[in-house]
Amino acid sequence: MTNPLLADWDTPFKLAPFDTISDDDFAPAFEGALAAHKVEIAAIADHAEAPSFANTIEALESAGAALDKVLSVFFSVAGAESNPAREMLQRDFSPKLAAHSAEISANKALFARIKTLWEARESLALNAEQQRVLMLTHRGFLRGGAALEGDADARMKEIKGRLAVLGTEFTQNLLADERDWFMPLAEEDLEGLPGFAVDAARAAGAEKGAEGPVVTLSRSIIVPFLQFSPRRGLREKALAAWAARGANGGETDNREIAAEILALREERAKLLGYGSFADYKLETEMAKTPEAVRSLLMEVWAPAKAQAEADAAVLTEMMHADGVNGDLAPWDWRYYAEKRRKAEHDLDEAALKPYLQLERMIAASFACATKLFGLEFKELDVPLYHEDCQAWEVTRGGEHVAVFIGDYFARGGKRSGAWCSAMRGQAKFPEVQGPVVINVCNFAKGEPALLSYDDARTLFHEFGHALHQMLSNVTYESISGTSVARDFVELPSQLYEHWLEVPEVLAEYAIHAETGAPMPQEMLEKVLGAANFDQGFATVEYVASALVDLAFHEGAAPRDPMAKQAEVLAELGMPAAITMRHATPHFAHVFAGDGYSSGYYSYMWSEVMDADAFEAFEEVGDAFDPKTAKALEQHILSTGGSVEADALYTRFRGRLPGVEALLKGRGLAAG
Template identity: 80%
Template sequence: MTNPILADWRTPFEIAPFAQISDEDFAPALEQALASHRAEIDAIANDPDAPSFANTVEALEASGEDLDKVLSVFFTVAGADSNPTREALQREFSPKLAAHYSEISANKALFRRVADLWERREELDLTEEQQRVLMLTHRSFVRAGAALEGAEEERMKEIKARLASLGTAFTQNLLADERDWFMPLAEEDLAGLPDFVVDAARAAGREKGAEGPVVTLSRSLIVPFLQFSPRRDLREKAYRAWAARGANGGATDNRAIAAEILKLREERARLLGYDNFAEYKLETEMARTPDRVRDLLMQVWEPAKARAEADAEAMTEMLRADGVNGPLEAWDWRYYAEKRRKAEHDLDEAALKPYLQLERMIEASFACANRLFGLEFQPLDVDLFHPDCRAWEVTREGKHVAVFIGDYFARGSKRSGAWCSAMRQQAKFPKEQAPVVINVCNFAKGEPALLSYDDARTLFHEFGHALHQMLSNVTYESISGTSVARDFVELPSQLYEHWLEVPEVLSEFATHAETGAPMPQEMLDRVLKAANFDQGFQTVEYVASALVDLAFHDGPAPADPMAKQAEVLAGIGMPHAIGMRHATPHFAHVFAGDGYSSGYYSYMWSEVMDADAFAAFEEAGGPFDPERARALEENILSTGGSKEAEELYLAFRGRLPGVEALLKGRGLVAA
């Protein structure tokens, strides 16, 4: 029988037939797909005809369809609904895939064909998009080590395979720590907690099979617990467990893995002729050099640190008033910040949260996309990989644009955080294909599900990534959607967050879960006024993580990453009561793969642009200005990686921004 993963998918819009796929199908499907792809690559490399764009670059673009199907399904479920079988498969697949792609990049005959085209590029009569694809194809071969020979070539293959295995191990160790730890709460421990936190704790207890409510290491539960619990001892216990993920000793400890990853990355960069991994990694980004990254981060660090230190003094006085004589600690910050927010802005998250229903925030994100880009969303009744998942058909003027899948709730089988991925990317070659895009989040379940303001911002953020995929309009899949520089990819997502704060959006969609009444105007005013509350803390915890990431890669790899982390934090004067947003042992952005390695700064680099880009709407006809929306789609959302990021932004805005708009947007300078 044909493996259901590799069969034709006779489902609505060719969505993966999850109901027909079992875990036993993945390994044989991968082997078959790898063999098929290998045969396709061999045919391209050994084509007797002279190299042409069609028989080499376009042939590469068209290859690997079966492999794409296998990996899109597998990595979707491995990240969002894992189990021991899938975790074992991931450990098995990682080195195989690394070896497979190393084999392609090391194929000398294939590289000679690509290099020949690159040398003759001026005489090939290529379109602008084809020129871009040729450049990126040639560059990816060179950066992957295609020009290496002999022992260096073999060593590069070994490094890639080992890095793939280590990244998988890092991810699975972190998932295990997050899944296995929970703190039971007695009924008296619930005192002072708002109903939505109690409900989330009871739901988590049921999921864990506990007899009562529990606190888990899911951000959507532990953060509100740290905000509201008056029990300092329980806050400390929960925070220490959260901070210790990946650093608990034993089989799930990630510290040695991080050290080996950094050492191998440095060796990989040196094999390719770079002084260090940061120089290698940043060469293809907007930032270009480690110095430019550090300069941006330090411009933001100083005002953020000053704001955080002033806030710490105010909260230390509150701590004293509660009879605590010791210093303000990391498990105190969110609790006293919430008290302070309520006092200074008369804004109580427990009172605010009923107005931020998940359903209504999904509707809000769709409605903004409709007003800006004319997109419409119709629910689809299809089998997906988990009962929590939902799907919509996305259309414009009656024409199919994409399928959008939302998987919003936290569960033990899902890795932490939130992300967007395309199970199928938009392309016109070798055939027209519309994207299938998924947003994965970790919100607490409830009846109804209620979001914090940060949760709502996360939902809009990930949907901004989804729009980048759904509105893509290029020919070749390799430059489709979010296939852009890492420090540009966060621009559409962070820009979309701004529409959550548009007063008319909240007025329409922030309705009370029980009464259906809209958020009162005075509460709406307070929400918007408090939007920058605690930005010193949020900026410090982020920038500290970005500076540590950069320090890990800009120079010799540290033998002891934890010592290097401590050195960096001491050097910048990290406030005592603020922890890094992602400490090394659970810094999945950096160690689960190469994606954000030496690139965690990207969020802030993109924020410099997103603050300026939203200002362009405000300077025009307002947040839904049709001309600005059209310019955004035409120059950024539809173009993928068809041009350099800087060129795309200049086409949209006419100039590049400075850091001033970011500082003003975060309230770190006077307006």
């Protein structure tokens, strides 16, 4: 029988036939597709005719279609619905993929053809997009080590292979720690917890096979517990487990893995002639240099720290008034911040949450896309990899645009966090293909599922990434959608969060789960008024993580990353009651792969732009202004990586922004 992963998919929109795919299909499909791609690469490199854009660059663009198909399915399920078989396959596939990529980068005959085209580029009569693809291909091969010879060439292959193994181990260790830990709660331990948190704890207990409710390390469960539980000892125990992920000793400890990853990255950069890994990594980003990144982060750090210290003093007084002596601790902050929010803004998370039903927030995110870009969403009945998943066809003017898949609920086999990926990217070459885009989140289940305001922002954030994929309109898949500079990729996602705060959106879609009543105007005003609440805390925990990431990669790799982390935090004067958002042993952004390594700052770099970009709508007095929305799609969302990011933003806004809009948006501006 034909392996379903390698067959032609005669399914609606050529979606993966998940109902016919088993774990046993992945390995033979992978090996077969990998072998086929090697044959395709050899044919391009050894082509008898002189190199042309068509027989070299376009041939590379269309090669590997079978491998892409297999891997898009595998990595989607491996991240969102892991099991021991898939974890074993991931450990097997990762080094093989790294070796395959290294072989392509080191193929001297192939690079010679690309180099010939690059040197003759002025005479090739290429259009702007083709010129861009040629430049990126040439640059990618150079940065991949194509010009290295001898021992350096061989060592680069070894480094890439080892980094792939280590990244997979880091991810799986973190998942194991998150999956295996839970804290049983006695009935009296539920005191102070709102109904939604109790329901989530009971559901988590049922999933874990426990006799009663539990706290797990799912953010959607542990954060409400830290916010509402008056039991300080249990808060301390829960936060300690959250902070210790990847640092518990034994087989799942990530500290030595992190040290080896940093050393290998430094060696890789120096083989390519760069002073540091940060120099190498940032060369292709908007920031360009470590100095530019540090300048931005420190410009935000000072006002954020000042605000956090002022807030800490208030929270400490509240804690002392409760009869708890001593210093405010990290496991106290969220509890007293929630009390303060209720007191100062009369905004109670427990009262707010029934208005933020998951299904209503999904509908709100779709409705905003309809108003802004004319997109329509129709639910599909198709097989998917888990019963929790939902799928929609996305159309515009009756024409197919994309398929969107949402996988929203936390479960044991899903890695933590939230992300967007394309199971198939948009392209017009070698044939027209619409994207298949997936958003994965970790919200607590419930009947109905209720979100915190941060959860709702996360939903809008990931859907902003999805729009970047769905509205892409380029020829070549290698530059479609989110294939842009890392410090630009968060602009569409962070910008889309702003529409959640548009009063008319909340007024229409924030409907009480039990009564069906719309959110009262008074509560709506409180929600919007409290938007900047506790931004000192949020900004400090984020910027500290970004500065530690930068310090890891700026100079010589630290032999002891934990000591380096402590050194950086001490130099910053990190407030004692706040921890890094992502400490080193569970800093998956940085160590699960190269994606955000030396690049965690990019959320803030993008936020500088998103704060300024939304002002374009505010300046015309309409969050759904058609002309501004059209410009946003034309210059940002549809262009992928076909043009340099700073040029795209300047086309949209007429200039590049400063940090002022960000500080204003976070309530950290002076005065």
